[in-house]
Amino acid sequence: MIRIAPLGRALAVAAAASLALTACGGGEDSAAPASSAPAAESSAPAAQGDGVLTLGALLPQTGDLAFLGPPEFAGVKLAVQEINDAGGVLGKPVTEIDTDSGDTKTDIASQSVDKLLQQKADAIIGAASSGVSKTVIDKITNAGVVHFSPANTSPEFTTYNDKGLYFRTAPSDVLQGRVLGDLIIQDGSDSVAILNRQDSYGTGLADEVEKSVTSGGGEVVAKTAYDPAAADFSADVSKIKAAKPKAIALIAFNETTKIIPELKKQGLGPDKVKIYFVDGNTADYSEDFPKGTLTGIKGTIPGAAAPDEFRKKILEVDPGLKDFTYGPESYDATNLIALAAEAAQDDSGKGIASKLVEISKGGEKCKDFKSCLDLLKAGKDIDYDGISGPVEFSDAGDPTEATIGVYQYGDDNKYKNVGYQAGKIS
Structure with missing residues (x-):
């Protein structure tokens, strides 16, 4: 392992300094000046979902970051398979809908989001590009849907006025x-x-x-x-x-x-x-x-090193994978959404968002959907630690460890x- 001498200085970044700064992505819109609302509350509101967790994958099949699409889609699919093998969410199988996010030179992402919202997606996983996410974040969050990226790294999202519905498993740049x-x-x-x-x-x-x-x-x-x-x-x-x-x-x-x-x-x-x-x-x-x-x-x-066991499983989903970049983050995002819905007993976007911070820290540690679900059913608070590393969200929905x-x-x-x-x- 190489050692970067000044990194101790670099990693001890104060939150105030981090949040004041402006990834994966492009786009020129400026973030709303107001800080985002807290991403979670201590108790979930009355259930508003329809009982079926519907996930939309808004990931690159075409465009500048198309090379990131395969491991990201595979990460989502692997998690959905494991979730459904464990009995699904709220007793029903999770529905996954795949769409293309394209890039900022096209309107593909906006069209894909329209389709996902029409199909009653409760959470949308993507985009890979920060710039693409910026073009659709308002459409997604205004609809009361969770917007969860496995790869956005632009610091602008930390303070974006996202109604408490935006999260990411990739760290800020x-x-x-x-x-x-x-x-x-x-x-x-x-x-x-x-x-x-x-x-x-x-x-x-x-x-x-x-x-x-x-x-x-x-x-x-x-x-x-x-x-x-x-x-x-x-x-x-x-x-x-x-x-x-x-x-x-x-x-x-x-x-x-x-x-x-x-x-x-x-x-x-x-x-x-x-x-x-x-x-x-x-x-x-x-x-x-x-x-x-x-x-x-x-x-x-x-991103941390993907464990050999995870690589083996994700290759079974997509044997053609050349690398695993953001595959673990996509897998963790999917599991976190599903576990939050279980914790809230509500598959709606707002119900999921109300529990995402809570399940990411402070409870009994668990590393996969099945073991975490068993703890939740036993009435215990959980702390999901994922394949991409410890996932502990700030109130703004950002990882605090990376x-x-x-x-x-x-x-x-x-x-x-x-x-x-x-x-x-x-």
Whole structure:
């Protein structure tokens, strides 16, 4: 495991500092200024659901983050299978409806949400992209439905006026940005250029990386936001080149396949300058680039190591999986929703939301739906600890504990884990 020396400083982030900052995702809307209402209350209201927990999966089948879709869908499906094998929720099988979230260049997500609401979804799991979630969060929460993302990392959601109905199992980029910035400094680069998508994910994460680099004694010599829909990135790369950085943080999605060749063309390949990816572009590029193109590049992805037993089970759901990114978070999101409905004895969105914080901390620990359900039926308070790590929600619906994985590319243009950094955002 690698050690990032300044990380103790990074992980001891005060809540006030974290919440004041503006992932996975794009979009330019600004968050509502008011803090979100508490995500849970001590007691559930009278049941308002129809008795059948209906889950909508709003996850990427197409678009910039389509590579994240397979493990996320598989995580949801595995959880639903296990929940239904254990007797379902409130004595009835859970219904799952799969839809495409697309990306911010389309209206697919909005159309998918309309379909899910028409089919009486009680909770919608997704989107992967923060920008996509921002386009539909009001539609979902105004309908009284839980909006639960396994992959949104934009800090803006922490204070978004979501009516207490938005939750996520992925940590805010306040943490990923600090881990990445510390990693760059630890690797010996004191002059850093940031090339990021011009959207809420890119600009929010870029800001956090910049803060971490500068607080660690480094300097951000260039910070360039680009249009992710651009056909050519030569001008953006030229700005970076002019600053003569020792390292480049590339905060991108699948446009990485166009940016990397341009960086190499202008003499900024990983053999010349240290390059770092993030969760939006740390992916398998073995079929995109010649061998050796990405050798030495490092990247960060929120999430703990997926246990072997979980990997085996999720591969049975989808044998074609190439990686497991956000699969554990999707699995945990599904289990948490189901357990909250059981705790509330109510499958409505508001009933589920009223119990999500409560079941995530303070009770008897359990790690799967069946064991947690048995405790609930015995009248006990539970503390669900998931595959993605300890899941303890703040009142805003954010994880207060998280792990960031650090990865490195080999000659095959595939990435392997080289360490994990875990900590609390208190």
